[in-house]
Each structure stands twice: as structure tokens, then as C-alpha cells.
Amino acid sequence: MNETKRKKYDSGILFLLASFGGVLLFYLWPFMVSLWFAFTDSPVRGNFAGIDNFTELLHNKAYLLGLKNTLAFIGMSVPLGMFLSLIVAILIRRSGRQKELFVLLFLIPLVIPSGSTIFFWQALFLDDGYLNGMLVTVGFDKIRWLDTSAVRYVILLIFLWKNLGYNMVLFLAGLHNIPREQYEAASVDGSGVVSTFLQITLPGLAPTMVLAAIMSVINSFKVFKEIYLITGSYPHESIYMLQHFMNNMFYTLNYQKLSAATCILVLMIAMVVLLLLRLERGFEQ
């Protein structure tokens, strides 16, 4: 009996080793090495600087601005994105025959490379772009979409356009997993639409929501690609994100600050994910 257990144990380790090796070599190891920079005073022949880089970072206006904007963007985009994709998922589920067509339509933005959509966004939002052209035609003044705080809404729109489909697919799968019998029972009991949604759909979707929230937070960081391509390294201050700060730190050779900022970011994401997972466990119980 013991011998069989031992054999199983050994082969399990062998299977794990390959993937663990990959994670160690390509993720953990570079992260640990870059961690060293966070505690040095210079990237080349640097001396140990304790927590100076972290202290400096927390007093750095640019970092704090990036942090504030990133948190504001996550706080705005994640709930809104989840709400809209849930609505779309429910509507598509009820749409019957055209279901596949709608799913396909919402998934298209996910497969279009960011670079090729940039021309479209620029043509739409530039000072002399289509949108301002339409505004002027109907008698309004032009809006400098990309150079004022209005750019925040442009970025929000791009995020929603790009990620709605992803969350929608998750919610469709979640909705599919809720037993039909529960809805039938609610109907028999005379439950209304709102009550059914709150009492059956929402609790049934709790695990999916946690997953969608985690993925949305991660995807909200990925929107930097579009922001960078449209507005460059130094955009309007309202959309200067943590990724701008980190990207610019790389180009300005400040690896110490970059590594310190990465450490804080990893810590923050880990805390958010742990919190969401704990929430999910609470829902399950």
C-alpha cells in the first residue's frame, strides 16, 4: 500500500517539475533578480540602499498620480464592464437563434490587434477627427478629446469595446451552469424578474463574477497598450497610469524605481486577488 503511494508521489513530482521549472526560470527568477534592483541605489555597480527606493517612490508625484489614475480607472472600468457584459450576456441568452452571431460580434474586438485599431480611434477622436466633425455639423464646439480630461472617457470606451466580449463569454458560461429547475421553482412561487435575478441569477453567478473581476482587473492593465499607442509616453495627466510610469522608468534607466514599483504592484494585485478569492469562498459557503 505504502509502496503504491510512494510511486504515485514520485511520478507526480516529475510531472510538476517541467512546469515548475518554466515558472521558476521565466517568472520567479527574473522577478527575484529584478527585486535586487529595488534595494540598490544605482542599476550599475549599485550599493544596498535599504527601503530608500520605496520611500522615495511613495513621495514621487508621478508615481502617486499614476497610482491614483490606475485605481480610479479600475474602480470605474471593472464594475461598469462587468455590469454591461452581464446585461449583454443575459440579452444574448434570451435572443434565441441569433445567439451565435451576437457572441461572434462581441468577440471580434478581442482578436483584432491593437495596432490596427489605433488608426480608427485616432481618426475618431483627433481634434479634426470624425467625432468633432459631427459635433461641428450639428452646431457644437469641438472637444479636444485626447488633450483634456475627456480622454479618460475615450480610454474607458476603448476598454469596454475591447473587453466586453471576454466577460460576456464568462457570464454566458456562468448562466448556463445555473440549474433551470431553480428558475422553474421561482416561477411557480410567483417570483418577479428582479427578485429572480437577485435571488437566483446573482448568487449562481458569484464564482463567475469573481473570475470576471480578476480577469477585468488584469485586462484593465492591458489597456495601456492602446493608451500608449494613441497618446504616447506622456499623455494628459488624467490618464497617466502606473504602466506609463514603469515604462518611462525603463527608458530613463531608473531600474531601481521600476523594480520598487513592480514590487508594490505585485503586492497590490496579490492582495486584490486574495480578497476576491476570499469573497468567492464566502459566497460558496
Place this chain on the structure above:
Amino acid sequence: MKKRIALGCIFVLIFSLAGCGQSKEASVEQLLEEELSGEITVSCYDPMSHKEFFEKAAKSFEEKHPGTKINVETFAEMPEIKTSEDSKIAVVTVSKEEDSQERADYIGKINTELMGGGGPDLLAMDILPFYKYADGGLLENLQNYMDADKDFAVEDYRSNIIEAMKYKGGQYLMPLDYRFDYIGYDSSLLRGDDESRLKAIADRISYNALFQIEKDSFLQENSDSSEPVRMLGMPADQIMLEELMRCDYNEYIDFENRKVSLNDGRFASLLESVKQYGADGYLRPVTSADQLGSDDSGVSFDMSALEKMRSEKFFFKSKSNYSLKEEVLRAERVADGFKSFGFGGGISSGDERNDRVLGLLSGNNGNKAFEYFNALGINSNSSNKALAWAFLKYLLSEEIQSDPQTMFIGLPVNNAAREELASKMIANNYGDEAPSEADKLTTEQKNLINRYDDTVESLSDTLNYWPIQDDTIKEMIRQETDRFFNGSSSSGEVAEALQKKIELYLNE
């Protein structure tokens, strides 16, 4: 088992991180005692003004020091050279579109190499953000080498130029040459005591003061003449703005202290001044000539337009030191005997027949600005710093700096070379094949050379300010001020937007 694995990981990590620590290095004195050998690389972005110079110097250095090798690497593509000719004149246009992506790629490449602990041994600071490298400890403080090297005497060079390029007390850049713009005036347009009034402010020139002195003459001239006579041959756009900012750049953007002062009203009023100068007719409107050299401009050289531009008259001109030779020769009234350079002061100078030198533009604090074409820094990662310094010193030598074929743009920082180069170039203007010995020169040529040297040296003596340039900031200013000049933003909005952007950039 788990504990053993964890301990093993920690040991491996500690050993690997220990490799990142500081290693003991030889002192500068010890470095300078080393025998020269091995290989170094000099890297520059722009092949046009640098490659040939470095390659020629590298070849002769290698011959003098067997066992050494100097590699020269450039990044950008060579510019396109076009020649237009008619019966009277041949015009050569050298055009290269500013490729911001190409520039960013070069900076990215060098950054990656430096961060990897390597990179070229000598870095030409033609586009690299030297102050960031200096802040990051990536450049050697050359002051240590200058002090330790017994063969190096700073008095042999333009010490005010070298001194002005110090950053945070350290000498991270060594200029090989320098250039400056001076203010000239058209003596045929002056009336009454204008000339003496202008000469009274020659030590502290500002455009505002110049325009005030010539305001009446300007109005009178334009009421008499059918063709408009402008105060200055510059357009009322970014070019004039840069000209106005140049001597006071650190009052707006202080790189050393990372301080930006663009929203206190001064920058906004500077923008308004440029616009007002344009509205008053002091500056010329933007013409197709301003777009020459730009590939997408669709503008080609038109000889009749060129002739028209050469006949335009301006009260004042901002000219490169390159024009001083012609200015001196003209003043000595020997113009018939020498070969003209043509556009000595560039297209914006117009008719130059009656031009005289006034002096240098001065900032609020008495700053008199200069620039360089070639300046080098030694990479702190270099494994052969002794050879890098030796080659840098060789580039500063009289032998290299007095070669008119390589030092044709800037003025050499080497004092003896500057004098020798002036002799060669002025004599060559008379058709001689670059005489190298002073006794071959005629008395008239010697007088001219002395006169030219006096002019260059007296102007150079007053140079004391090098405005640090940064590609990103220049682009930010260009983009934002463009909105002011095309009327879509107010001066206050532009100043505020720039303040936030540049402040963010400098304080990241």
C-alpha cells in the same frame, strides 16, 4: 524536504545577487599608467557630421598606437543629397527627415546595452540624454581624468566652454567643438545715431531692445519701400520662440534641480511676444522655404525664389559663427578677391552685402549660449577606460582638430587648432590649396586671419551657457506651442499644459 529546497533556492539567489555587487576598480591614476592596448567602440547616432571624423581619427590613432583598435558605429541613415544647378549657381541640399522613431530606437538600444553592464566605451552625445546617464552613474566624471593626467592642460582648450558644460559639479561631457549664433545688422538700413545706440547695448543684446531701437527706422523704411523690410528673417513660430528661450532656457526648465517654471506668466508672455512680433510685421511670414528638406513638403528648390530670398533686406540677422569669415572679409573691403560661401548666414539672412557684426544675444542673467556638434562621454561600464580617455584626448589634439576636412562645422576647442584652422580656411578662400605653413601666407591674408581670430575669440570669450537639450521636451514644446500658433489654444493653456507635462517628465 521542502525546507531543503527552500534553503537551496535562497543560497543560489544570494550567490547570484552577490555577483551584482560592487567590484573593486582601479583608480584613475592607475588607469592612466596602463599601457594602451585592446579595443574600444565609439558610438554615435548621426553619421553625417560624426562618422567620417571619428573614422579618420581612429585610423591615425591606431597607426600611432599599434595593438589598439577603435571601432566606430553609427545608427541613422545617411541623408539624401540633391544638387540643383543653373548657369549661375549650384545649390546642394542635404535633407534628412527627422525620424523620431529612429532616434528613440537608438536611445533604446544604448540604454539596453548600458543596463546590461556593457555598451560602447565612448558615447557621442548627439541625441542621447546625457544628464540622465550622468544621474544614473553611467558616465565617468572626466574631471578626475583631467586632474590626474599630467599631459592634459585645460588652458590649451576653450576652458569657458568646457566649464559651462559641467553638470551637478561633474564634467561628464567633453566637447570637441562649439558653435554659436551672433547678431548682425544691415548697416544700409540704419538712420541717424542708430548704429551708436546699437553698439551701446552690444554686451547685453535682447531682441526686444533691438526692435525698440529700430522701431522708427523700421516704420519709415516700410512706408518708403514697396517690398516689406522685416526686422528679422525668421518666421513667427517655434523657431523664433526657441531663439527667445535659448539664453534663458534654465529659467524655464532647470534640469539640475528638476524645476519647471512655465506657468508663472513669463512663458505665456513670450508666446504672445512672438505672435505680436509677427503681427507687427517684424518677422516674415512662414514660406515654402521653411519646408525645404522635408520629404513630404513637396517643395523643390526654385532658383528665382532663391534669388528673391537673397535680395530680401532685414534689419537684424541671427547668424552662425560660420558666417564670421565672410563678415570679416567684407568689413576689410576685400570681397572681390575671395570665393564666396554663398549663403553665409543661411536663407534667413537675405542680402548680406552691408552686414556688420553686433554681438551675442544675452539672457536675463547675462547668459550667452553656445552649442556643440561633437561631445563625448566615457561609459562607466567600459572595460578599457584608459584607451577611451587616450582616444578622447587624441580627438582634442591639435593634429585632429586643425583638419579642415573634418572640423568644417564647429570651432575647435583646442586653442592652437582653432588658430591654425582659421589660417587654412581663410587662405583657401583665396584659391590656395590649404597652405599649412604660416610663411606661405601674404601679409594681407595674415591681417585677415588676425582680424578673424580677434572677432571669434572676443565673442567666444563671453560664451558661458550651454542649454541642455532633451528630445522629449523639445517634442512636447513643439506639439503644444503648435496649438498656440495655429490659434486652437491660448498662451495660458499651452503654458499650463507644458508645465504639467514637463514637470511630470522631469520628476518621474
